[in-house]
Amino acid sequence: MSKVKMEVHLGPLRLQNPVLVASGTFGYGSEYADLVDLNRLGGIMVKGTTLHPRAGNPMPRMVETAAGCLNSIGLQNVGVEAFIREKLPFLRQYRCAVIVNIAGDSYEEFEQLAERLDGVEGVHALEMNISCPNQEKGGIHFGVDPESTREVVRRVRQRTRLPLIVKLSPNVTDITVNARAAVDGGADVLSLVNTFVGTAIDAKTRRFKLANITGGLSGPAIKPLALYMVWQVAQAVKVPIIGMGGIMNATDAVEFLLAGASAVAVGTANYVNPRVSIEVLEGIEQYLREQGETDVKHIVGTVKRCKPGNEF
């Protein structure tokens, strides 16, 4: 069987293949290590990390919805110091890239996180999660206001030499505006999408199903929305894109590559089938062989417009 080239370069970040696992859906890797060969993944985007440990939001904080789920976990995590001390040594044993997803409530928190992780052995890139509430600006989200996006990315850019991935929020009118702002600020790579804000109500009890009222929607339900956003942003900016949102199998992943993503991240699907990321990787390789392609790079952004059909 002919080998297809799977290595991808996302700006300064090299990945052995384009399949990543999305932040918050794969823990710190160790949880899956006996079920998934971590050496085969392109990379692991670790759980959102903050400066200090966080306990997260009250229960219930997750509900299943039609072809998806809403979560309001609230960035429960061990904090950056414990991450470096307790979680990173395990991840260093593996070949795959380790991308640390960072989140802060203020510019300073983002700056401190970037500075702390810069040069730490085993950290290959940072992914900025800029859809957290910005307390400085009275509840406006960093990722929603393009000026704040540019500013927070610019500040982090000055504090780290690591490849910088900026994860965009889909909860905006025109995502290309925020994409351009992130690139202006110095993003090497964009990842999209994060979850869509939504809610769920129990008609019988007349209550919201989440203690927090709202949560982030992920899973197959958001795939068409995410795919469109990836395509839009691919038209608007030159930097590489990591596409995600409802990828459940290899075909879904290929669609993101065709839309213009250079790599993909599997999220909620990891909960459904812990081995899905490997199945996605193998499925992309098989697709490329079937299509007579020799390099995964060759299909990125090659989606064509459909031909108008016969008129009825």
Add this chain to the structure above:
Amino acid sequence: MRCAEHCEVVANRPVATNQFEIEIHCPTVALHAQPGQFVQMRVQSGYEPLFSRPFSVFRRFPDRGNFSVVYLARGTFTRMLAGKKPGETVFVVGPLGNRFSVRQPANEMLHVLVAGGVGAPPLYLLAEEMVQLGIPRHRIVVVNGARRQDLLVCQEHFAELGVHLWAVTEDGSLGERGKVTDVLKSLYQRGELPHDRCQVYACGPTAMLEAVAQFAQKHALPCQVSMETLMPCGLGVCLGCAVKVRTAEGADYKRACVDGPIFDATEVVWG
């Protein structure tokens, strides 16, 4: 050792009203599952429902490489599961979670297993292990409760083990009338639950667990409870299964799927 694989259904038979025992060929779970542990199962290929569902391991047949669970067909997934025929497959991840811990010195202890409805299966596995460990059968007390006789599960299995068995139904259709805690109370009043040599293990609906935990606390009986929460991943990753607990530093969340499902009853913040 745990697995994530498609496994063959060996049998799927009714055991009580709307309740079934499904036997599955899965050597990893058959060999390694401990009392209180569970598996995540998935039968659907589409996205409705999206997530797998957790089920406690009921019986293990290591020589055949099979295990079984007892389930109540109550919603989308469990109704689909009820439709599974021998020869078809289910996707199984497991065994998962921690286990009931049997405190030593085991022989001098009285082990009180309190089951509510489909909470009984993991307690059967525990009772079976206790018998195999050589704990005298009269020191294993099982209080098996349900709303009605036709909803009571595992009764004959407990009976076959020869343990000290109480049936309790809310309508009195079998055994004592009332709730499991009523039986606990009367045992206590008769001096049959010595607080210094007694260990309570409970599995069932959350309201029952809370009542049992309160009873245990009031009488200073050590008590382990198996917590039921929604478990999207079962692997400790999504944090959707969090249980509020007391720690030395104040309230915190633990994950029912990996830090549990078995918790010390005094650790859990109820309500």
